[in-house]
Amino acid sequence: MKMNPWRVTLRVIAILLILVILIGPLVGVVLWSFAERWYWPSPIPQDFGLRFWKQVFSQGRVLDSILLSLTIAIITVGFSLALAIPAAYGFARYRIPLERILLVLFLMPQAFPQLPIFINLASTFSKIGLGGNMWGIILAHTMASLVFSVWIVTATFKAIPVELEQVARNLGASRFRTFLTITLPLAVPGLIASSIFVFLWSMGEFTAAFFIGAPFIQTATVLMYTASMGYNLQIASAIAILLIIPSIIFMVIIERYLKAEYIAGLGG
Amino acid sequence: MVVLETRNLKKYYGKVHALDDVSIDVEEGELLAVIGPSGSGKTTFLRSIAGFVKLDAGSIKLHGRDITNLPPEKRNVAMFFQNYALWPHMNVFDNVAYGLKLRKLPKDEIEERVHKILKLLDIEDLVNRKPNQLSGGQQQRVALARAIVVEPELLLLDEPLSNLDAKIRMRIRFEIKALQKRLNLATIYVTHDQEEALSIADKIAIMHLGKVLQVGKPEEVYRNPANFFVADFIGTNSVIIVHGKDGKVQIGNRTFNLPAGSKYARIVVRSDEVTISSEEPKEEKGLTISGKIMGRLYMGSKYRYEIEIEESNDPLFVNSQNIYDVGSEVYVIIPDGSFFVYEV
Ligand SMILES: Nc1ncnc2c1ncn2[C@@H]1O[C@H](COP(=O)(O)OP(=O)(O)O)[C@@H](O)[C@H]1O
Ligand SMILES: [Mg+2]
Numbered sequence: 138m139k140m141n142p143w144r145v146t147l148r149v150i151a152i153l154l155i156l157v158i159l160i161g162p163l164v165g166v167v168l169w170s171f172a173e174r175w176y177w178p179s180p181i182p183q184d185f186g187l188r189f190w191k192q193v194f195s196q197g198r199v200l201d202s203i204l205l206s207l208t209i210a211i212i213t214v215g216f217s218l219a220l221a222i223p224a225a226y227g228f229a230r231y232r233i234p235l236e237r238i239l240l241v242l243f244l245m246p247q248a249f250p251q252l253p254i255f256i257n258l259a260s261t262f263s264k265i266g267l268g269g270n271m272w273g274i275i276l277a278h279t280m281a282s283l284v285f286s287v288w289i290v291t292a293t294f295k296a297i298p299v300e301l302e303q304v305a306r307n308l309g310a311s312r313f314r315t316f317l318t319i320t321l322p323l324a325v326p327g328l329i330a331s332s333i334f335v336f337l338w339s340m341g342e343f344t345a346a347f348f349i350g351a352p353f354i355q356t357a358t359v360l361m362y363t364a365s366m367g368y369n370l371q372i373a374s375a376i377a378i379l380l381i382i383p384s385i386i387f388m389v390i391i392e393r394y395l396k397a398e399y400i401a402g403l404g405g
Numbered sequence: 406m407v408v409l410e411t412r413n414l415k416k417y418y419g420k421v422h423a424l425d426d427v428s429i430d431v432e433e434g435e436l437l438a439v440i441g442p443s444g445s446g447k448t449t450f451l452r453s454i455a456g457f458v459k460l461d462a463g464s465i466k467l468h469g470r471d472i473t474n475l476p477p478e479k480r481n482v483a484m485f486f487q488n489y490a491l492w493p494h495m496n497v498f499d500n501v502a503y504g505l506k507l508r509k510l511p512k513d514e515i516e517e518r519v520h521k522i523l524k525l526l527d528i529e530d531l532v533n534r535k536p537n538q539l540s541g542g543q544q545q546r547v548a549l550a551r552a553i554v555v556e557p558e559l560l561l562l563d564e565p566l567s568n569l570d571a572k573i574r575m576r577i578r579f580e581i582k583a584l585q586k587r588l589n590l591a592t593i594y595v596t597h598d599q600e601e602a603l604s605i606a607d608k609i610a611i612m613h614l615g616k617v618l619q620v621g622k623p624e625e626v627y628r629n630p631a632n633f634f635v636a637d638f639i640g641t642n643s644v645i646i647v648h649g650k651d652g653k654v655q656i657g658n659r660t661f662n663l664p665a666g667s668k669y670a671r672i673v674v675r676s677d678e679v680t681i682s683s684e685e686p687k688e689e690k691g692l693t694i695s696g697k698i699m700g701r702l703y704m705g706s707k708y709r710y711e712i713e714i715e716e717s718n719d720p721l722f723v724n725s726q727n728i729y730d731v732g733s734e735v736y737v738i739i740p741d742g743s744f745f746v747y748e749v
Binding site for chain 1: 503555
């Protein structure tokens with residue numbers, strides 16, 4: 138197969154451009170985390186060093202904040218799935234009165250500017266003892282992320298042919314048993330996609346974490362914010378890099394389950 | 406002994422009468438074929454027996470037990486779905502063993518029964534494959550195995566051959582029949598192919614617009630159709646419309662009386678059962694129509710003739726093994742029992 142050299146060039150340029158857009162900011166972050174001295178207008182730092190990385194690891198609050206973010210994200214994923222699975226199954230399989238309105242209701246927390254919503258939520262939470270508390274943030278994250286999980290999981294259930302469930306019932310399985318042995322296993326790819334989404338969203342969420350948690354507890358994003366506000370870009374960059382690690386691990390685990398073969402099997 | 410008794414089943418979808426007062430029985434070891442054009446209510450009938458359609462009226466009994474309002478899992482009928490509905494996340498063994506595991510049988514008995522049924526259907530070597538690694542014919546067998554391995558009281562087959570190639574369809578038709586007889590399994594076999602139904606059924610029910618038009622042995626419905634629809638739907642036929650005059654319809658050597666108010670008659674002719682002759686027959690039995698051959702199609706084992714007749718605007722289509730020239734004048738001799746006259 139011969140290719141037009143112009144098209145090859147164009148393609149290479151396009152790929153490079155995409156790489157720059159994707160990787161560019163990351164390179165900056167990595168450079169910053171190792172920069173001991175970096176004055177404008179030098180394109181690279183004047184002095185490299187591990188001073189800030191040492192600081193990050195010696196100061197408990199950085200690791201603590203990352204751990205807090207992880208804990209919040211994982212519990213949020215759990216809550217979000219636990220609520221989304223039954224709701225989505227209902228939406229996918231039964232005629233629910235006011236179905237559209239209910240689905241839109243889930244959209245609400247994402248449909249308005251986040252700031253006023255979370256500030257409101259924060260003042261309510263502080264009245265009922267959920268302010269400055271991990272569970273307050275988890276609750277807010279769960280509510281806000283339900284829109285992703287309910288919509289994604291509903292689409293997943295809808296894509297599973299009803300006949301696959303009916304055969305199981307026909308052979309003697311109860312509703313619940315059918316759901317456990319047929320519907321749920323077939324929905325795994327969708328549940329995983331939804332989990333990734335919610336996990337990453339929670340890890341990166343700032344507004345709710347700030348207004349509900351601060352100043353008593355600080356998630357990684359909040360700490361990053363305060364660090365960069367104090368012109369400590371190195372610490373903020375180091376946290377950013379550390380934050381990427383759990384996300385990558387999460388993605389790799391997920392990718393193993395999202396084998397092409399498994400998805401192809403769904404076509405049945 | 407009666408296995409299944411359905412009485413006055415009714416199901417409406419808005420204005421559509423999917424089931425309109427359906428009452429059919431199935432006897433022990435019997436294969437009932439339900440036929441009818443698409444949309445006549447065949448699938449709805451099967452699904453109501455399996456418990457997936459909530460009836461508006463009527464009752465269903467299985468071995469004398471009223472199952473009308475039982476959930477699907479409590480009915481002990483096994484249904485074969487038109488699109489197979491194999492579970493993509495399980496291999497062939499797990500698909501087939503599913504119903505047995507629910508019955509809490511010991512592990513080695515499950516294995517024994519699954520292997521026995523797979524062997525019976527000649528798919529033993531596929532036991533570890535996933536459904537997406539199987540051909541259409543193999544999937545069809547696995548779905549069949551999964552349904553019969555649980556030894557249901559009644560087997561429901563919804564167009565089991567419709568997704569297969571014409572070639573293997575014929576062979577599997579007889580395999581299913583042999584298997585059903587061997588297991589002595591009461592079966593309802595839904596199809597829209599009348600020839601398939603005639604060839605394997607012990608009893609045929611013809612459905613149209615949610616109604617059962619006739620139930621009977623294949624020979625019975627073929628020889629004594631209850632009405633025009635049945636006569637036309639079953640067999641290879643040619644239909645001609647003949648207009649009446651003075652309360653009578655005259656065609657060839659015969660005259661039929663029209664009841665008051667009728668304007669014309671529809672005559673259904675079994676195309677394969679006629680004789681074509683270039684000389685006028687002496688015998689007065691049957692129906693003899695004279696006409697002119699307008700066209701001839703070679704069909705392999707026979708020729709198909711289009712014959713223009715004086716009495717009707719519709720051409721008569723008949724089959725014969727003998728060859729006649731286009732344009733020649735011939736007599737079509739139709740024996741009694743091979744044509745049916747319906748006044749309209
Ligand atoms: N779930 C449903 N909702 C509305 N109409 C339906 C439904 N199921 C079947 N019907 C209608 O009932 C009639 C009978 O359908 P069906 O039993 O599938 O016929 P067949 O299997 O003989 O082709 C058709 O007119 C069909 O459109
Ligand atoms: Mg059908």
